[in-house]
Amino acid sequence: MTKAKLHLTFPKHLVSEPVIHRVGAEFGLVTNIHRANLEDRGGWVILEVDGTDEQVANAIDWLAEQGLKVDRIEG
Numbered sequence: 001m002t003k004a005k006l007h008l009t010f011p012k013h014l015v016s017e018p019v020i021h022r023v024g025a026e027f028g029l030v031t032n033i034h035r036a037n038l039e040d041r042g043g044w045v046i047l048e049v050d051g052t053d054e055q056v057a058n059a060i061d062w063l064a065e066q067g068l069k070v071d072r073i074e075g
Contacts, residue, residue, distance in 0.1 A: 001050055001052065002050070002051060002052060002055075003048060003049070004049050004056050004072060005047070005048050005072070005073040005075075006046070006048075006049065006060070006063075006070055006071065006072055006073065007044060007045075007046055007070075007071040007072075008044060008046075008047055008069070008070055009042070009068060009069035010045065010068055011042055012040070014066065014067055014068065015039070015042060019063070019068065020033065020047060023059050026059075027055045027056075027059040028055055029051040031047060031049055032048040032049075032050075033046070033047055034046040034047070034048055060072070
């Protein structure tokens with residue numbers, strides 16, 4: 001199992017979408033929000049995900065395809 005911490009930047013049009021729920025459900029990941037700041041104009045979330053290397057990699061690709069900026073936080 002891999003545990004990854006991600007910094008997700010949400011554009012305005014995705015703030016009200018259930019992106020975190022979808023990434024957990026569609027890729028079989030356990031998700032945990034560490035911090036977040038979301039407003040109508042956009043925002044960010046620090047999200048920890050647990051899964052296999054492949055699940056995490058596929059989820060990161062999917063999040064980027066949806067229009068989020070995804071940065072992996074080391075440490």
